[in-house]
Amino acid sequence: MAPPILAQKDKKLFADLLSQYENRQLSKGRKTADQILKKYPEHGETMCMKGLILVHLGQRDEGINLVKEGMRKDLSSHICWHVWALIQKSEHKYEDALKSYIQALKFDKDNFNILRDTAVLQTQTRQFEGLVETRHNLLRLRPYNRHHWVGLAVAYQLNGNLDEAKQVLEHIEGFLRNIGTSNVEFSELLMYHVRILEDMGDFQSAVDMLESHDRAKGGSVLDRMASTEMKARLLAKLKESDADDEKKTAWTERADATWRWLLSQNADGYEYYKGFLANQGIDLANVTDENREKALEMLRDYSNVQFATAPRRLALHVATGQEFQDLIKPYLTNGLTKGIPSLFADLKPLYNDSVKRQIIEDIVEELRATFATSTGDSVEPTTYLWALYLLAQHHSYLGRHKQALEILDIAIVHTPTLPELYMTRARALKRAGDPHGAARAMNDARLLDGQDRFINTKTGKYLLRAGMVNEADTIFSKFTRGGAPAGADLEEMQAMHYLVEQGDSYRRAGKLNLALKKYYVIQKVFESFREDQYEFHQYSVRKTILNVYTEMLKWEDNVRSHPGFIHAAVATVQIWVALYDDATLGPSLQPPETTGSDVSSKKAINKAKKAARKGQPEADGANSKKATAIQPEDRGLEPPRPRDDDPEGLKLVLAEDPLERADKYLTGLSELVPQNMDICFAIYDVAIRRKKYLQAVGMLTRAHSLDSEHPGLHSRIAHLRNTVSSLPEPIPAPVGPILAESIASLLPAEVSLELFNSQYLQKHSSSPMAIVAHAKVAQILKAPQDEVDSILFTVLKEPVQLDHEAAFAVLSYLKEMKSPRAEEFRIACNDRFELSTLFRSDEEIDALQKSFTESGESPADGEALETVI
Template identity: 35%
Template structure:
């Protein structure tokens, strides 16, 4: 805007020119109200001045008067369609309203009338990379570079291109620096060199990457240098050089276990499952022990061996590794050994080791196979570790036995109450678990971690208000709990799930919706980093950021929120008419309340641009009103983004299939069924999802299928894929359901899904049979302690279909003695 001020004010008198300049300065300093007053003064004498109308629109947009802002910019464009400033502002308004495609069109129109305008080109480039329009971005940055080749940032931005072209650009940049006798700072040169090496590596030219990395004075980040050299030498098959650089890397970073795994890979030991023969284990032990002697103060090498060794070799290494931690009483020891629980033999050895130490401490006050007398606290920590061990095994009775003994021994150790709370949580008593964690928290009121986890336990026990009060103890004095502003997604998910359990679908949806907004905000926020990364020369980190942003919906919180929204909206859809009648009076009452009117008045006075602090719908009434009109659409809009990014997440795919079918998205539903069949054939919902899809497909006429999949080729392929799934007629699907049940009679989750499939999809109601197979599963499932919630869901299902659940409930109470689901 400032570069065209003279032209824009050519017909102005000196006073109006001064007002126009002040208006621009006020806007740059974010004094939008003052800038707007100046615009109004100018427009009194020049009501059709396009640049002033455009500035007025910008100010109104900044003051959240968005509708008026668009009215003024359209008025300005109507007065002068060839004014590039108006088109530029029109693009800015669309960008701020999260409409990037319209913004791009506006910027391109602006360039028709001023093709070399740097501000427009820069904004267009940022928008193109935001939309991942790499070809368009490259052309825009080329135009900027041609007009200003002496600005280094322009070279960096243009280098964000395909490998060969990027290397050419960076070579030209180096020549420009030499011609201008300009030197880069050390970290800037390091970033560019590592980026060039990465490009050579992607092109498969490993020797050129090595040659570049070995040049003196180019790289100050020695860890990255040695790692890249080792990787490239390994790809070339030069083991000696790869090992040499890996050992250089260990000198700088001996605590990184990945370095040891890479050393083993160079030696030819790269089994992803870490399963080796006894002979190979001995060789690996010899290799790693060399580094144990060189770096005796670290423990990463020992952890690598614990992952690989088995049998007596593992027992020996476990004793050596754990002994110092047992003596010092290091709480995370068992957590550090979590990988051990993936192997039954190792788990048994760990148990034997702990029990041997306990017995020895009880009898002689020494550790097993050791004559040195130990402090009584060693016995305390052994009880703690043993309780944790049985907790991981889901042997809750044994875990409680040892943790209670530990508490009786020393009742003031916080970690003991934390473990006891975890045991009760997993055993199915969330209420008592929350009380225990509160007890732990009160032993150290200054601990933020204990505060946060105690809040989580309270939420899981459905004490949301108490949890909010607990979390609020670490908010700034005089401020409300600002978890939404801080994007505290675990809290929002937990609160959403709690409200869902309580049947408060309005607040459940509101909390899940916060996470949807966070995902959008995180993606939008990258807009500020496109040029920042270029200025800082951090090209490697920049491309990592782009990759992260492209996979933003893989975030576990997004996945949990999507599942939560689907569950909530499916429940709402079932009772929509009843819910609408109940909700409307509640909605009208809230909108007319003094609380709501006062809140709106206060929010309108605020100048800060924060959608969470300025939320006009904090209790979710407006959102829920919209959801009640079409709950399935609300579920689909967010969940489809998550599902498309997570084909490997079985629960999301299974829950999306009914949504796809309701939205007549046959192709997407078929893809989800295929993903489940191929990736998760043993998942309990895979067959039921296939049955649901088959029933829907068979119920459609050929014409209806064509409407769902208009492309004839796609429809033909879909039909072939459907046939490839196998039997699809009703009787064959029933037979498959029976076969799967017979294969999984000892699995609680499979029996629950079988009952649901037979009653919901096949409309059968053999309640006596369902109760029998459910009780048999409770009796025979050896992993039942992992499945308390599955058992509780089975009880709900039996009750729902009208089965006599008395025997099942009694059996569940016998099996899950600590759970409260069956009271």
């Protein structure tokens, strides 16, 4: 049935309706729509416009239903499709909204507003080929607007058509030649043009363009530092690409002058020194004996510049032997005399060289002895203190925890009011495997400077690692807005350190429901990053902020490779796999956690499920409150924030599709992070359970290329072979033969699993995690429990290099198997690792947490803080 045709008078009324909506006269618009619909109740365009107005007025469900009904009445109207696209876009369904805009363009191909929104959505969804066409249409409609020319150039660049982008930019600059020399947008456009030339490999033209527009010569490029940095980089590329020795010499001289100018502006610019030396053929990452003296001489020239510490520090990296010793001693003496807290962090990269590391230790010990025995005014007492501080950091970093703690005790007796000493003590205890002592030491530091947000944040982080979530939230709440609960405020602030640590804390405590909730919040944070870029697609083109904008797009494309997201993804998958295995396949192949309590045991899983079924949350304090959304008065088209009907993750942990949820979380990560073993293992663990055997073997093949001897890979190869060989029927062609060939490339068919397992142990007999992998394969081969236990207990013998983290991994695996010898192993480790509290009994750990709570901060401290804030 054809849509009704409005009379001329009613067409004028409908035009008024569109105008009223555009001018945000929503109440008037609603009345006008009702007036039209009273006469034409089947008019789809009016129904859609009224529905759109209702959404703006807060009647979202009613409005969307009316829009859908209006579309059914008139599917050939660009207005109906445009309205529906606006609704979809407001819900962040960008791909669906783009489809609706394309449908609208079929019926009105020259609608400027629709074309503009289509271009933005094509950029958002990275459909660059279509973007070029859309930008051409916009330019055809508004050829005298330079922003549409700029938009076309950007579209060409994003689509990889650099020659076309260059031609468009030349055309723009042609009609902007008389714009003046102080126009910021024109300056940015020129810099963007230079970047295009660089990407094309036309370095000569890029350099010429920079020089012709040099600000020092009255040119139009306003950011002289940025343009000079770009020029230096281009000259280096020119030198590398030119085979003519005479020209190379000329490029080198010009680049040398450019780097020297940059160093005259910032004598502490590390990257400038790297470029300056690289121009002379000296790679700071790989200094050779032939060019070492030349590099030191060049750095020595700049060491005389007042306040320039960068050349002195870089000289330490370059120098060796006696020369290093001669340079490091005054550097250390100066740092200790000035009391620079970050001195160790500055020196830490030198520790990759064991000789330099020993020289630093010897000199600091010598200085410590000298400062300790000095009298009079020649040496300040604080110099001795900072020497102790540096030495404690040195020993802690090298794993000498007892020595570090003994030195810190001396330093604290000397000056008990320096927060850095307690913070270093906390770090040493953390490395020694005592999260509870570390939390107490960090809290001692906090009490010395209660208004320092950094120390408060570190204290909260250490409390979370010690399993004291309520106490951590109390600390974090001191800096939330209006005293709001820490959980809600820090989630809104997208505080990644908090979300990751709290998720891990819940997971270690066996509260898998709450852990999943936190990890999914991290996923939402990264989804919001994707959504936040939407507003910049039009703004950046209009303001000609093009280099930064295109870099942002590249960053957005790779944002999920962030370590925080990868950590959350892997942890989420491990929980989902553990939940799935609990109901179906038996023990998980996931390696146990190295800190906290037993998280992958059936006991923890069953406890979470039991709480979920009863509907009794295991939340802590403030986190048990349901979040409520605050609705702005003018809601616009944005949907209201959905109310969380599962604040404790109870429904989440009982989901019937754990593997599908895990697979969805991992989508695209194998392409974004192809060199990450944890991602390979996570994808394998999901794929093998979903019977996606080719995907599973593909991940193990990739992991094998990264580290063929990894313990996790060893157990999974055996698991894959055993799983496939145990299938009731062989997998048919073409998958079966390909799978068999791929498995054989990892483990030859003639090698039995028993031989494969024994050979691996022989090669890695001193590695505790290799022994754990050997035990897992033995369990796959149905070895008796006592035999698996005996294998795991060999980690306590020589020559196995056992640390507290590996020992805790073994203990976790023994608990996961419900081994009767788990307690015996715990006691042995508790005796062996004196400083660690990881192997204390549950009662002892409860007592440690209780003692911290009872001796925590005084109310006066909290009140004083809130007053200051």
